[in-house]
Amino acid sequence: MVFHGPGDLRWEDLPVPAPADGELVMRIDAALTCGTDVKTLRRGHPVMIPKVPTVFGHEFAGTVASVGSGVSRFREGDRVVAGNSAPCGSCPSCLAGRPNLCEDLLFVNGAYGEFILLPPRLVARNVVPLVGSLPAERAAFAEPLACALLAIERARVEAGQTVVVFGHGPLGCLLGMLAASRKARVVMVGKAGWRFERLKNLGFARWLDASSAGNVVEAIRDITGGRGAEVTVDATGRPEVWEQAVDAVGRGGSVLFFGGCTPGTTIRLDTRRTHYEELTLLGAFHHTPEMIRRAVETLASGALVPDSLISHRMPLEEVGQALALMAKGEALKVLIRA
Ligand SMILES: [Zn+2]
Ligand SMILES: [Zn+2]
Numbered sequence: 001m002v003f004h005g006p007g008d009l010r011w012e013d014l015p016v017p018a019p020a021d022g023e024l025v026m027r028i029d030a031a032l033t034c035g036t037d038v039k040t041l042r043r044g045h046p047v048m049i050p051k052v053p054t055v056f057g058h059e060f061a062g063t064v065a066s067v068g069s070g071v072s073r074f075r076e077g078d079r080v081v082a083g084n085s086a087p088c089g090s091c092p093s094c095l096a097g098r099p100n101l102c103e104d105l106l107f108v109n110g111a112y113g114e115f116i117l118l119p120p121r122l123v124a125r126n127v128v129p130l131v132g133s134l135p136a137e138r139a140a141f142a143e144p145l146a147c148a149l150l151a152i153e154r155a156r157v158e159a160g161q162t163v164v165v166f167g168h169g170p171l172g173c174l175l176g177m178l179a180a181s182r183k184a185r186v187v188m189v190g191k192a193g194w195r196f197e198r199l200k201n202l203g204f205a206r207w208l209d210a211s212s213a214g215n216v217v218e219a220i221r222d223i224t225g226g227r228g229a230e231v232t233v234d235a236t237g238r239p240e241v242w243e244q245a246v247d248a249v250g251r252g253g254s255v256l257f258f259g260g261c262t263p264g265t266t267i268r269l270d271t272r273r274t275h276y277e278e279l280t281l282l283g284a285f286h287h288t289p290e291m292i293r294r295a296v297e298t299l300a301s302g303a304l305v306p307d308s309l310i311s312h313r314m315p316l317e318e319v320g321q322a323l324a325l326m327a328k329g330e331a332l333k334v335l336i337r338a
Contacts (some may be wrong), residue, residue: 001055001057001112001316001319001320002053002054002055002056003040003041003049003052003054003056004052005044006041006044007041007042009041009056014055014113016030016065016105017115017117018066019067019068020068021044021068021069021120022069022070022071022119022120022123023067023068023071023117023118024064024066024071024117024118024123024127025066025067025116025117026062026064026082026115026116026118027063027064027114027117028060028061028062028114029062029063029136029137029338030061030062030137030337031057031059031060031111031140031335031336031337032060032135032140032141032310032329032334032336033059033143033259033319033322033323033334033335034058034059034143035169035171036058037056037057037058037323037326038177038327041323041327042276045106046109047326048149049109049139050107055108055110055112055116056109056111056112056319057107057112057336058084058320059084059109059258060081060140060141061079061081061130061136061139061140062079062080062081062116063080064076064077064079064080065115066252072103072134073127074123074127077136078129079129079136079139080127081128081140081142081292081296082108082116082122082126082128082140083127083143084107084108084109084111084143084148085105085106085107085108085122085126085286085287086106086121086124086125086126087099087105087106087123087125087160087288088103088161089326090108091103091104094232096173099288099331100150100252100287100288105286106121106122108122108177111336112316112317112338113206113338115186118268126289126292128142128296130318131300131301132175133293134300137189138299138305138306138307141174141299141306142173142295142296142299143295144170145174145295145299146287146288146291146294146295147284147287147291148171148174148178148290149178149287149291149294149295150285150291151256151258151282151284152178152182153291154256154282154284155231155233155254155256155280155284157178157179157182157231158182158184159173159182159183159184160183160184160185161179161184161186161229161230161231162185162187162224162229162230162231163176163179163184163185163230163231163233164186164229164232164233164248165179165188165232165233165235166187166189166210166232166245167189167190167234167235167241168188168190168195168199169235169236170332170333171259171326172190172233172235173188173199173309174304174306174309175258175303176202178298178304179231179233180203181298182273185203185205185206186266187205187207187223188207189207189208189210189213189220189230189270190208190209190210191210192209192211192212193329194266195329195332198308198332199308199309199332201266202257202308205306206223208220211220215245216246217247220248221248227251228248228249228250229249229250230249230250230252230253230254231249231253231254231255232246232249232253232255232256233245233255233256234255234256234258235258236259237259238261238268239261239267241259242257242261243257243267243268246267246269246270246273246279246281249279251278252277252278253277253280253282254279254282255279255280256284257281257283258284269281280285288296290308304336309332309333310311310332310333310334310335311332311333311334312325313334314334314335314337316336316337319336322334322336
């Protein structure tokens with residue numbers, strides 16, 4: 001599937017890539033749709049898609065089909081997961097141990113295809129072998145799970161804390177599942193509807209229906225004995241929800257701004273509370289090679305089983321329809337198989 005610009009995704013027949021020095025070609029066994037793809041299809045993406053036309057899709061797992069000269073860590077037939085980016089390793093952010101903020105982050109696309117060509121930097125830094133029997137359709141969750149892991153690490157979620165997640169899309173759910181796996185008490189805030197009902201069996205401590213709860217912030221204060229939550233997380237990317245996340249956190253708490261808002265938007269902040277109650281306000285963006293590796297470990301160990309986040313399975317030629325379902329809010333994640 002080739003992206004030619006906003007609204008223009010085409011099914012094209014391309015030659016199977018041949019790997020040059022340091023490169024690797026993967027056969028894609030499973031790919032997942034992502035809200036980012038829906039956004040990109042609507043308006044393009046300045047960072048992930050610097051130029052068009054380009055192959056499309058960024059969450060995938062597969063099998064090594066061929067390797068270029070100089071690639072010794074992998075051979076044909078190895079099952080692997082690749083992150084969709086590789087940091088440079090030498091800019092100030094990379095040297096400071098924050099490669100997700102790399103000034104020269106190299107992005108890779110092409111999950112919606114039979115094969116994908118991985119460039120040398122990605123092969124060297126962000127391809128993880130799959131050991132054991134982890135199925136490709138679970139392994140493909142490594143990328144979104146790595147984003148969620150980075151965020152949960154930044155907020156230092158601990159056992160016994162109340163963690164409120166606003167938004168029950170796939171990433172909100174992964175964030176909640178990770179917090180629950182750390183024995184936090186997770187409250188999911190969403191809107192009544194099929195997704196809400198479907199995800200109720202994920203085992204979170206509480207669900208709050210934002211459409212009927214009236215004042216969501218008061219409802220959260222109510223269920224936390226008036227104190228507010230230790231950690232609140234926005235996974236909606238809406239500025240008004242960012243404000244609710246700040247309002248619903250308690251003294252000394254941390255607010256995680258996970259959902260990216262429309263560029264140019266701002267929020268209002270209570271300066272008194274932020275200062276005297278020592279609120280920690282955290283952005284969380286993307287992932288690092290370390291988080292990709294840890295996400296694969298988390299999936300392989302069964303500590304997190306993401307299967308219930310797959311709402312549909314569709315063939316490669318129907319990626320357009322799959323993304324349309326996502327755009328209408330009728331799908332969580334769609335598993336794409338060639
Ligand atoms: Zn994604
Ligand atoms: Zn860098």
